[in-house]
Amino acid sequence: MxxxxxxxxxxxxxxxxxxxxxxxxxxxxxxxxxxxxxxxxxxxxxxxxENLVNFKINHSIVSCQELSLELKKKFNLMNVDVAPNVSNKIDKLDGIVNLASKTIDTFLMAKKPMNLIFGSGLILSKVADKLSPVTCLQHKIVSNIGNHGPDGLEPPYFVLGRISQNVESNFFPFTVPIYSSSKEVQKFFLNYLPVKKTIKLIKNFDACFVTIGGFASKKTAGLLRDSLIDDDKYHLMKSKGVVGQINGVCFDENGKIVKNIDNYIPMSILPDANSTKPVIAFAGGSDRVLAIKAALNGRLVNGLITDEVTAEKLL
Amino acid sequence: MxxxxxxxxxxxxxxxxxxxxxxxxxxxxxxxxxxxxxxxxxxxxxxxxENLVNFKINHSIVSCQELSLELKKKFNLMNVDVAPNVSNKIDKLDGIVNLASKTIDTFLMAKKPMNLIFGSGLILSKVADKLSPVTCLQHKIVSNIGNHGPDGLEPPYFVLGRISQNVESNFFPFTVPIYSSSKEVQKFFLNYLPVKKTIKLIKNFDACFVTIGGFASKKTAGLLRDSLIDDDKYHLMKSKGVVGQINGVCFDENGKIVKNIDNYIPMSILPDANSTKPVIAFAGGSDRVLAIKAALNGRLVNGLITDEVTAEKLL
DNA sequence: ACCCAGTTTGAGTATTTGATCGTACTTGAG
DNA sequence: CTCAAGTACGATCAAATACTCAAACTGGGT
The missing domain is CATH 1.10.10.10 (Winged helix-like DNA-binding domain superfamily/Winged helix DNA-binding domain)
Incomplete structure (x- = not known):
């Protein structure tokens, strides 16, 4: 600035x-x-x-609070927030984005130094744009998803760059491809010293923020829409039972990671399932209900910020 | 509700x-x-x-931030906030009230049970009205100023009652007079069991919030204006070097408590000077600069929320 | 059932706010 | 220094918001 x-x-x-x-x-x-x-x-x-002004609604709308308590109980979550729903004309994501940015703000404000891990996705990039401008040099802000696509392109939602527009901190991009198509490439990167250092940061995370991508149809599958995979791979994945993905890591309806997809080795380092540290997903929309439910069941995440309609469908 | x-x-x-x-x-x-x-x-x-909406300005205005750092340094304070100033038509207190209510909100939100002590005064009562509606049954909210005046009347700013309009918690009024005119009355109350219990809570405080009252002139001396003392007592106090008061406890320009005022034994239990726990004053206005400075010098408080003009005058 | 005091309602109106547009100013390259 | 491109400016107008007031609706008491 x-x-x-x-x-x-x-x-x-x-x-x-x-x-x-x-x-x-x-x-x-x-x-x-x-x-x-x-x-x-x-x-x-x-x-x-410029996000210099924050509007916070203090009153927990009864129906949203009830939904959040039920979700917490049903899926044994640490952290649930439900944004109230509104006419379908308005972009539902705004509510999730608002709650999400507040959650992240509180992490950023903390004095205690932390490794904060950010994945990728449309919502996360919107959240990044909405963060309050702060300086927090005590933290390390780390990406756990590769910073280039299969053809070398920057992926559509490069979250770290957007965060750095508002937040002054220490940024660690994850300088690997989003996925590699051969074990050799994977091996190279995993042994490449700068990457190794970043992986160490990621594994020592204090909080991790991700979005959950759907897989229900060609239109709603983010991976496909963003041309990170092609039609063939999409169908292959579907046939292996994939219902959703986080950072390109695919999972089935039980939230079990689906491996062994030909020529598709996602490079993102996700927290282990059942983490005790906060792993919070920002996700909503009826086309993602299945994916979200799977991720919650598999305990890939232990926190969720969603909207009222999605919350109802999850229950 | x-x-x-x-x-x-x-x-x-x-x-x-x-x-x-x-x-x-x-x-x-x-x-x-x-x-x-x-x-x-x-x-x-x-x-x-109804304070369901909170407006928070994220950007720390450079001049205010500088003032707050200087104040922190000069008076060795833990916690300083300075509200930007505005035309003199507008009530300056609004800015202090806003920052103050946010500070208190964060204490109320804390999970850890605390004894939060509230004094009395115009600003504090406005702050009380602005608190976000929350439930915090983990805390004890305790008054450290008597709940009746010399003639039995409720004092003008009964803060606890106002807090309880917005906040659901456990309230402990201090059921003594604001001041007593004889040692006998004082003694009685100090030995009266319910009062003894409340005093124990006050002495075990985790944070204490007060306002600082001026003494500069008849018009600006809150104690006099609110008919808690009469003209004679006011002059007597002035002659003994009183420049300000907190909860009716008078102090001189060095922040030393002035005792031995005939027929005036303030009953409020203030934290000891040099407390390590937060003792935060909300105060502003040019007629109070002397009083505030004295309180800071005597380390009667270790935190201050004030406005730009007052901050400048304090430096 | 009826009444009355106190709210709540929406139509109408005044005030405040936001958008457009042509002009003036600033900036940076040549 | 000159010009072009971009930016900031304020007058004007359209849109949105806040206020006022009389009518309609409560619900507690007889």
């Missing part, structure tokens, strides 16, 4: 204080700051867009 | 979600919830009034 941006954000934050805390209107703010009303308006909306 | 209020708040929270998180407008919200637009508007403003 450069000096002028800090200065601008400073003014934006001040305007936001006046607007949201002191409940002044834009005219008054403009007068106090000696600027035009429009400028005040723009500062306020800048503050909101 | 009765059932119908919970139900109403539920709807209010839902509307607030849609408004502040999903960024829907009132028309859309009304349609989704099947209510009129006006009703949607009322639900949103209800949510705000």
């Amino acid at each position: 450069n000096r002028s941006k800090i200065h601008k954000n400073d003014n934006a934050a001040r305007a936001a204080w006046m607007y949201y805390i002191y409940k002044m209107n834009q005219d008054e703010i403009a007068k106090t700051m000696g600027i035009s009303r429009q400028r005040a308006q723009r500062l306020i909306s800048l503050a909101v867009n | 009765n059932r119908s209020k919970i139900h109403k708040n539920d709807n209010a929270a839902r509307a607030a979600w849609m408004y502040y998180i999903y960024k829907m407008n009132q028309d859309e919200i009304a349609k989704t919830m099947g209510i009129s637009r006006q009703r949607a508007q009322r639900l949103i403003s209800l949510a705000v009034n």
